[in-house]
Amino acid sequence: xxxxxxxxxxxxxxxxxxxxxxxxxxxxxxxxxxxxxxxxxxxxxxxxxxxxxxxxxxxxxxxxxxxxxxxxxxxxxxxxxxxxxxxxxxxxxxxxxxxxxxxxxxxxxxxxxxxxxxxxxxxxxxxxxxxxxxxxxxxxxxxxxx
Numbered sequence: 001x002x003x004x005x006x007x008x009x010x011x012x013x014x015x016x017x018x019x020x021x022x023x024x025x026x027x028x029x030x031x032x033x034x035x036x037x038x039x040x041x042x043x044x045x046x047x048x049x050x051x052x053x054x055x056x057x058x059x060x061x062x063x064x065x066x067x068x069x070x071x072x073x074x075x076x077x078x079x080x081x082x083x084x085x086x087x088x089x090x091x092x093x094x095x096x097x098x099x100x101x102x103x104x105x106x107x108x109x110x111x112x113x114x115x116x117x118x119x120x121x122x123x124x125x126x127x128x129x130x131x132x133x134x135x136x137x138x139x140x141x142x143x144x145x146x
Contacts, residue, residue, distance in 0.1 A: 001046060004028065008037055009047065016049065062111040062132065063104045066119060067097035069127040074098040080122050086114050097129070108132075 007027040011018055018026075024034035041047040070077050078090040081101050090101040101119075105111040111132065119128050 001041075005037060005041060005046075008034060008041070012038075012047075012049070061106060062108040063102065064111055064115075064130045064132040066101045066103055066115065067129040067131065068099050068101065068119070068125055069096075070098040070124045071126050072124040074124075077122055077124050081119070084114075084118060086111075086118075 004027055008023065011023055011026055020031040020035045020038075023029075023038075024031040027034060029037065038047070042049065068074070068077060074092055078092060078099050078101070081087045081090045086103045086105055088102040088104055090099055092099050103111060103114055103119075105114055111130075115128055115130055119125065
């Protein structure tokens with residue numbers, strides 16, 4: 001991956017639907033060269049172009065990152081969490097927490113109930129720490145591509 005590829009990715013992070021006619025000049029290429037570059041990145045599986053939903057725009061008004069400590073295999077806890085619509089993702093870690101999960105609920109009270117009534121009782125869960133973020137209407141995830 002070179003500087004032009006990274007420039008293409010930075011532009012796509014800002015606007016994933018940018019036309020090649022606009023993308024090319026922004027990264028110093030023609031539209032067709034930008035299209036070829038992006039297609040090569042997709043073909044080599046270096047890049048995946050996907051739609052990402054905004055949970056807040058879809059009715060969720062309370063979000064939290066949940067840090068979980070687990071006694072036993074955290075994969076079983078992650079599997080159980082993934083069965084719940086409130087969980088956007090679960091990821092295993094090698095640090096203070098055994099796994100993280102992001103939860104989205106309609107209201108702050110629903111988030112509290114989800115953590116207390118669903119997450120804490122899961123077999124193996126020994127600790128849940130919640131990092132809530134309320135009232136954020138848009139958020140984006142940017143990966144540093146250089």
